[in-house]
Amino acid sequence: MRRPIFAALLLTGALAAQPLNPAKLLQPPTDAWPTYNGDYTGRRFSPLKQINQSNVNALNLAWARRFTAGGRGGVQIKATPLEVNGILYFAAPDNAWAVDARSGRELWHFTWETTGGLHIGNRGLGMYGDWLFFETPDCYLISLDAKTGKMRWNRQIAEVKREYFCGAAPFVIRNHVLVGVGGDSLDVPGYLESRDPETGQVQWRWNTTPRPGEPGAETWPSKESMEHGGGMTWHPGTYDPELNLYYLGTGNPNPVYAPQSRTGDNLYTCSIVALNPDTGKMAWYFQVSPHDSHDFDNVETPVLIDGQFKGQQRKMLAQAARNGYFVLLDRTNGKNLLTAPFVEGVNWAMGIDAQGRPIPNPDMEAKPDGTLVSPTEAGAANWFAPSFSPATGLFYTHASESYGLDWRTDLSKTPEGYGGRNQTIWSQNLLQAIDYRTGKIAWSHRYPNQGGNRSGLLTTAGGLLFGGDPTSNVFAMDAASGKILWHAGLHAAVSNGPITFELDGRQYVVAGAGDMLYAFTLPR
């Protein structure tokens, strides 16, 4: 009789251990990293402090593993892995993996046979109980069984023939799987959908641009312009459970560099919007780049901050936007508290209006003979994860000072697609630590080489800031001063946001670089 009981106990233990406990989504990340940003706040701040300023210089490699894609192309890990009950889950275009967090050993590998779409990157998975969700470049939402990697179902979320492509990390709120779409080659309209985790059916859809007669339609000159106005939803947002609001950054309007057919502010492109996750109804919006004509997708993470502002405790939201401005909002109502540039040289705007919005300078729009614009299309910031440490009160982001040429090539009354071209001329990569209360730069780390950096950031209660530099080092800094305390050279630059979690009483830091994952921990 003992054997069956033993087997039953094992089975029960295994079943009890595997599903994601939804309560984990509401806590700061410790033994789990169950969402793209670790929790709902977007802070990427871990309360763990086993690894701290006094011992980080002893940090050691626990394991390193290379992953090979099935299907098209090589692997570039842009996804932030989830870590749930000792298993890491991550994705690349058309591919998803489960990996033992203790050893790096591959548990399963799922491959999707693609029908097309731009294979630009996959930013990760969402999880609900035992089920995983990820998007493919040809715009299917795939649900996998986390235990086996077997597909439960797939649902088309956009039509790849219309030049959509997909790869956002799905965002799970209760029984809502929020999925976004990408693709701005041909003036298709953006939207966000909520899908049922059980069936994949649509619960609601929120359109980024209004339809005639709806609020916001007055910021477009015509039905045609708003229905072809872009505004993609290609990056996950953040969520406040108390207010029951999902905060999402929206992409650029279309046509991209030729705005002559879309006079007006072009709501709700290049905005931060607050949506009710049960209904998809918008509670408020704040437009960070009105009437954008520089490809400044405003999808950078809207990070939730609870703290003091001008002597008052407030619920706030902060974003270091691609357009070069740091914005701080009251997240209960979307009112602007502060707007300030976080890099030097920003020249596309001619001031800040009474509502706290940068005012675009029409002279800086793309011209046929070229306009020298700062920052360039790649932005002062981009999707690379920022971090906020409640311990230091600083908001951290990788940033670029940059100049580029914008040429308008389509001068017709009805331009199409990009309607222009862009070339980066010069850029300098920085790590900026921003005091959220003033928008001022508390400290700045200027990398001693030019070029881009796609590494996200992570802060911890150990007083540390983890990230990657443009020359393939992973590092830990003193989060208060920016002093580098530890680094290790990898085979490629860090290409995702590092995560941390506790397992068997040990704190791990895991970073992706190109086609490999690296795990670090302290020696026992």
Place this chain on the structure above:
Amino acid sequence: MFRVLQASSCVRSRSLALVVLCSAVANAQLISRPVPPRDAVERGHKQFVATCGFCHGADARGGDGGPDLVRSEIVLDDEQGDKIGPVIRSGRLNEGMPAFDLPQSQIQDIAAFLRERTQAAINRNAYEILNVFTGDAKAGEAYFNGSGRCNTCHSPAGDLKGVASRFRPEQLQARFLYPRGGRGGPSKPSTVTVIPRSGAAVSGTLEFMDDFTVGLRDADGYFRSFPRDQIKVDVGDPLAAHAQLLRQYTDKQLHDVLTYLGTLK
């Protein structure tokens, strides 16, 4: 949208001042569906102008009577006329579009023409840049020799002789602003002097530098690297003035200088 792919393969760091970013997205990646045959596109264009152009415009961008077809969902969803054909043959009478009794081959040709139009709109890397030489060459020459101080390092009879013949106009524009390497040819490397805590300074051509290591090629051709925390580094960046000028140019100065450089054929 952010479009830089495969960071490690696109960014080649050759030296401190010389970083080559790949073009955002290669053409092949933007166009994912088959490119229609050229002859079908040409036949389809003629047929389109004759049958559809009056309302939809000769280039299918739309006209007074009909909408832009380049971004039409029916056109984008179409395969070889399977979605377009029924609309052409039945018309949309309540929207004022008559029916056209075209044979299948002509419908396929029109579909090929419209596919070519959509792909041209999608393929932004192939958009033709218009005239960039819009400035005043004389004013540009004055700036070159005057407040721009370009003549401190460059001369039209020396390094810039024939420069306008060596580059396409938009390449010339990008390279005069900041001369990067890559397809436009090598740029000037930075020089570096490393000063150890004790012993003699070492100078050479900078090959690599991050927060931890500096690597150089010395006068004898040997590669040498040094830990940053034990030395002082003095970098001479020959392009520093170019980076500084990016912050100072007015739009007029930029186009005047470019137009002047465009005369150096």
